[in-house]
Amino acid sequence: MQTFGKQGEELAIDFLENQGCRVISRNYRFKKSEIDIICEGEGLMIFVEVKTRSRRDFGEPESFVSLTQQKAIIRAAEEYLLESNWKGDIRFDIIAIVKSKEETEVLHLKDAFY
Numbered sequence: 770m771q772t773f774g775k776q777g778e779e780l781a782i783d784f785l786e787n788q789g790c791r792v793i794s795r796n797y798r799f800k801k802s803e804i805d806i807i808c809e810g811e812g813l814m815i816f817v818e819v820k821t822r823s824r825r826d827f828g829e830p831e832s833f834v835s836l837t838q839q840k841a842i843i844r845a846a847e848e849y850l851l852e853s854n855w856k857g858d859i860r861f862d863i864i865a866i867v868k869s870k871e872e873t874e875v876l877h878l879k880d881a882f883y
Contacts, residue, residue: 773868777821778805781864784875790815794849804866814859815839817845818881821866830865830880839882 782792787874790810797804816840820830842861850859863881867874 773823774819774821777866777868778819780821780866780873780875781806781817781819784864784877785810785815785817788877795847797849799845800850802841804842804845804849805817805864812857814850814853814855814857814864816842816849816859816860817864819840819864819866821868823867823869825867830867830878831863831881834863835881843883 778795782795785792785806785808788810790808792806792808793814794807795805797807804816805819808815808817818834818867820833822833839861846859846861849855860880861883863878865876865878
């Protein structure tokens with residue numbers, strides 16, 4: 770059985786691929802940091818944080834990406850860029866998903882931080 774978060778990542782990957790992105794890596798780890806999805810699209814290397822919630826009672830999913838988490842994602846992205854020898858532009862996105870029994874909403878926030 771997939772966890773709820775993994776289901777959200779699968780939805781995000783489907784969404785990104787439908788937007789013409791090519792997924793390069795999933796759950797990339799560097800030290801204690803993790804990047805959910807790394808993809809190429811629009812001539813960019815895109816680092817994506819996925820936040821999935823079943824409801825909005827405690828706020829919008831994207832509001833749960835803290836400044837500390839953003840810094841950790843940026844550090845991991847810097848390491849990935851060194852490893853991959855990427856010389857092009859980059860972007861940090863958040864995909865916020867609210868998935869209930871009735872419906873699924875996907876919000877793609879481009880250039881969400883950095």
